[in-house]
């Protein structure tokens with residue numbers, strides 16, 4: 001369900017594919033635009049995203065184990081070892097998922113707004129942490145900075161924003177990511193996936 005509106009900076013015609021998207025990056029002037037209760041306002045800059053070969057591309061659906069995902073937003077983050085992309089994607093039911101792609105390390109996760117707060121002091125590398133009734137191990141501790149944005153997103157993201165994150169690995173390929181910034185903690189939960197099982201679908205005409 002596309003909704004059309006104009007960029008408040010350059011007047012370019014924009015649309016969002018998901019009604020719940022709160023931010024859209026303008027491809028014409030690189031502004032980011034916030035949409036709240038039908039109010040359209042300028043947020044910041046989307047920056048320039050260098051093209052890198054990836055299994056995932058905006059507007060090109062992929063299939064994984066019989067489920068299809070359509071990436072509609074791409075956020076790039078830098079961290080100590082380089083960078084990775086977070087794709088905001090629609091699943092077959094129209095719900096949103098985050099797909100993080102760091103070369104061959106790919107995880108599909110959903111936000112867990114009801115996650116119990118975990119004290120950051122307990123998240124040392126290698127520590128065991130209980131989450132949602134299961135035992136996880138802290139496998140990555142780092143901080144990330146937002147470097148570039150394009151497409152649309154369910155939340156406001158800003159270039160240069162930095163947050164601390166922790167990846168927790170659990171049974172059956174489960175992965176929990178915890179992010180901390182001045183607003184507190186946010187949690188996403190999902191699984192690592194096998195990149196060899198990801199299939200790109202043909203690009204639809206007219207999209």
Ligand SMILES: [Zn+2]
Pocket residue numbers: 007008009010011012026027028029030031
């Ligand atoms: Zn614009």
